[in-house]
Amino acid sequence: MKNRTLFILVMIFIVGCILFGGFLGIYIIGDETGGYNYDLAIPMIVGTLSGILLYVLFSKWSKRRNGNVPDFDERSIILMKRYLMIVLYVLLIGSGATLLILYSMGVYLIETGMLIVCLMTFYIIIGVGAFITKQL
Amino acid sequence: MKVINHIRDIRLKKGITQVKMAEDLQITRQTVNAIEKNKYNPSLELALKLIEYFNVPIEELFYLEKEENL
Secondary structure, eight states, rough: OOHHHHHOOOOOOOHHHHHHHHHHHHHHHHHSSSSGGGGGGHHHHHHHHHHHHHHHHHHHHHHHHSSSSSOHHHHHHHHHHHHHHHHHHHHHHHHHHHHHHHTTTTTOOOHHHHHHHHHHHHHHHHHHHHHHHHOO | OOEEEOOOHHHHHHHHHHHHHHHHHHHOOOHHHHHTTTOOOOHHHHHHHHHHHHHHHHHHHEEEOOOTOO
């Protein structure tokens, strides 16, 4: 029961973050263009809810297929720790090296939008890597 | 020195599937597979659980591989 409550709370937090990010996006676009297009909220909400529904359906299918086998255990945690340690150093050293190379190439200014794209790419790559690590 | 185990043989002898064992010990099927292939050494806690689960002495389940030069 405790795990279920925690799961629901985590899901609410994730959905809240996704919706907040979406509305923030609408606000930023509106701020740039001068008109707030709230029609964008429909695909955002529908997409988020569809994603949650797909996840719940997949979890139920997985539970039926594998029985009451946990998703995580001691080995998964060890693998994840190793993966995150490698990611930390790759990101730290990689980002530092990239900045030095850019500076040496004569790039002295970075657009904030480009930083957002860069961070989004990092998040996606780290997320995919974590998913693959979990499956090992 | 490498730790070798006989978990696969004992499990098959008792007619237990990997999924059943994973369910009973609350570990993932991948972990069962990794332990059986000697790619992962379980923690002391899991090793003790395995001994209790199969009801065999520890030396029957795990042993150290002897190096040839020793």
